[in-house]
Amino acid sequence: MIQYEKLQEIAGAEHVHRDEPMSSHTTFRIGGPADYYVETGDEQTLAGLVCACRRTDTPFFILGNGSNLLVADEGYRGVMISLRGFDEISFVEEKTSDGKTLMKAGSGVLLSKAAMQAAGKGLTGFEFAGGIPGTLGGAVTMNAGAYGGEIKDVIVSVRVMDMEGQIRELSAQELDLSYRHSVIQEQELIVLSADFAFKDGDTEQIQEKMRELNAQRREKQPLEYGSAGSTFKRPEGYFAGKLIQDAGLKGYRCGDVMVSEKHSGFVVNVGKGTCHDAMQVIEHVQKAVYEQFGVELELEVKRLG
Numbered sequence: 001m002i003q004y005e006k007l008q009e010i011a012g013a014e015h016v017h018r019d020e021p022m023s024s025h026t027t028f029r030i031g032g033p034a035d036y037y038v039e040t041g042d043e044q045t046l047a048g049l050v051c052a053c054r055r056t057d058t059p060f061f062i063l064g065n066g067s068n069l070l071v072a073d074e075g076y077r078g079v080m081i082s083l084r085g086f087d088e089i090s091f092v093e094e095k096t097s098d099g100k101t102l103m104k105a106g107s108g109v110l111l112s113k114a115a116m117q118a119a120g121k122g123l124t125g126f127e128f129a130g131g132i133p134g135t136l137g138g139a140v141t142m143n144a145g146a147y148g149g150e151i152k153d154v155i156v157s158v159r160v161m162d163m164e165g166q167i168r169e170l171s172a173q174e175l176d177l178s179y180r181h182s183v184i185q186e187q188e189l190i191v192l193s194a195d196f197a198f199k200d201g202d203t204e205q206i207q208e209k210m211r212e213l214n215a216q217r218r219e220k221q222p223l224e225y226g227s228a229g230s231t232f233k234r235p236e237g238y239f240a241g242k243l244i245q246d247a248g249l250k251g252y253r254c255g256d257v258m259v260s261e262k263h264s265g266f267v268v269n270v271g272k273g274t275c276h277d278a279m280q281v282i283e284h285v286q287k288a289v290y291e292q293f294g295v296e297l298e299l300e301v302k303r304l305g
């Protein structure tokens, strides 16, 4: 395991924390301590961290906004690397050959912020992302999507770092984006930044659309509780929430974790829920839905530790 002092030397003492509770860094508000939690927004520092962890056989994990994660109550044995510091956004003045405007954004930028900035510039195409509580890095990795839009529709290219600390660029095509999938995880890459292309639109209309979508979210989703969004992937030909509701599992509860009363596709933490509680709910739901409908519900949420 890498030494604390080595991490401090690479990332700066103020950016390295020991025994950091992951419940403070995940929207589920669940998860025990990570041995080390390091924040960076610098490519050279990130390369140094990756190489040092690999040299010492220390596990490490790249964290965005923790909005798609369920971390074990025992926490994480290794180094959690938060990329929230990669937070720059800019827009290219000159249009692309097909008349669009490029937005260049760091992996740590929140989707809500990027969507608002694009809207402010009168650019349309990113309205769908405004209410997704993740970072651009997490969204590219997961090919996040909502309300008929997805990252795949607007991404042009991405700058990535590999496990040797080498940086290269991938085109949208090379990312092989499909439903909640990209090559980022298979190829053990880290997203540093990405370019997106948007068409011109009308700021008023774009902002109105975003307000509408956010109102729909507030109405339909249990945003008042901790969660990691839709717990399960959408099974081909079905909706996870509908299957769970039809199986009579709305409100099914273990400890402080339950199937949301508002939206059965969400497993929510209504108090001091634990990963153990969450897994009991998840496994019960998977078993009951399979027994009643023969459909396997696959986790969309990433489990860690």
Ligand SMILES: Cc1cc2nc3c(=O)[nH]c(=O)nc-3n(C[C@H](O)[C@H](O)[C@H](O)COP(=O)(O)OP(=O)(O)OC[C@H]3O[C@@H](n4cnc5c(N)ncnc54)[C@H](O)[C@@H]3O)c2cc1C
Residues within 6 Å of the ligand: 027, 061, 062, 063, 064, 065, 066, 067, 068, 069, 083, 107, 131, 132, 133, 134, 135, 136, 137, 138, 139, 140, 141, 142, 143, 144, 145, 146, 184, 189, 190, 191, 192, 221, 223, 227, 228, 229, 230, 302
């Ligand atoms: C209330 C709520 C609503 C949601 N609604 C939606 C929705 O409508 N649509 C949707 O698609 N999702 C939704 N989600 C899920 C989640 O917000 C998305 O999956 C989001 O893209 C995750 O981004 P993140 O930065 O939080 O990633 P994290 O949860 O931090 O990480 C997710 C995965 O991505 C990896 N990762 C993160 N950053 C990088 C990087 N820079 N390089 C390489 N790998 C990286 C992590 O290692 C991890 O494996 C919702 C979640 C919540 C809580």
